Amino acid sequence: MHTPPPRRPRPRDPSARVLWRHWLRLTAGHPVELTVHPAWPLTVLTVTWLLGRFVLPSVFPDWSTAAFWLVAAWLAMADSLAGLLHELGHALVAVAHGRRVYCISLYPFAAAARRTSGHDAHEQLLIALAGPASHLLLAAVFWAIWRLLPMDNAPLRVAVGFPAITNLLVGVLNLLPIRPLDGGRALRALLVMGLLPR
Numbered sequence: 257m258h259t260p261p262p263r264r265p266r267p268r269d270p271s272a273r274v275l276w277r278h279w280l281r282l283t284a285g286h287p288v289e290l291t292v293h294p295a296w297p298l299t300v301l302t303v304t305w306l307l308g309r310f311v312l313p314s315v316f317p318d319w320s321t322a323a324f325w326l327v328a329a330w331l332a333m334a335d336s337l338a339g340l341l342h343e344l345g346h347a348l349v350a351v352a353h354g355r356r357v358y359c360i361s362l363y364p365f366a367a368a369a370r371r372t373s374g375h376d377a378h379e380q381l382l383i384a385l386a387g388p389a390s391h392l393l394l395a396a397v398f399w400a401i402w403r404l405l406p407m408d409n410a411p412l413r414v415a416v417g418f419p420a421i422t423n424l425l426v427g428v429l430n431l432l433p434i435r436p437l438d439g440g441r442a443l444r445a446l447l448v449m450g451l452l453p454r
């Protein structure tokens with residue numbers, strides 16, 4: 257009698273380790289898995305500690321201790337949330353064009369999404385631009401809030417103004433026409449569409 261060979265265990269994918277998972281419903285049909293890598297909280301805590309212990313006290317020595325830690329924790333979180341919104345931007349446009357988005361993962365200093373790929377250059381252009389656009393939109397929102405803040409509340413102005421600047425910079429950098437940046441993907445789609453000379 258033929259016995260099937262024992263199944264080899266699948267090699268462990270380090271990126272598959274998950275601390276927390278949640279199902280997002282971007283559309284009625286297919287839920288998108290949102291996962292957080294186990295190293296993410298440690299990274300946020302480390303960035304908070306570096307900002308709250310060293311960077312903010314040396315730049316703003318007259319702030320209170322509570323202000324150092326609150327602003328530091330917020331800035332560390334805001335950076336991750338911007339990364340998540342970037343991937344959600346890609347995902348929403350992809351889903352709107354009938355693509356399947358399986359998973360959005362939050363890693364230390366980055367976020368990533370797994371989705372089906374397509375061959376339509378117009379779609380690829382819109383999906384690529386949605387990531388940087390989310391940073392530029394976020395920068396505009398923070399800037400609009402920053403303009404309304406009282407001049408004498410420095411911690412609040414830094415907490416809102418700093419993410420405005422970083423999101424503007426990240427959004428513009430992401431638009432550079434270099435692979436693997438989103439600008440590089442957008443440029444390739446434009447070339448395929450024949451809108452730019454090859």
Ligand SMILES: [Zn+2]
Pocket residue numbers: 342346387388438
């Ligand atoms: Zn992107």
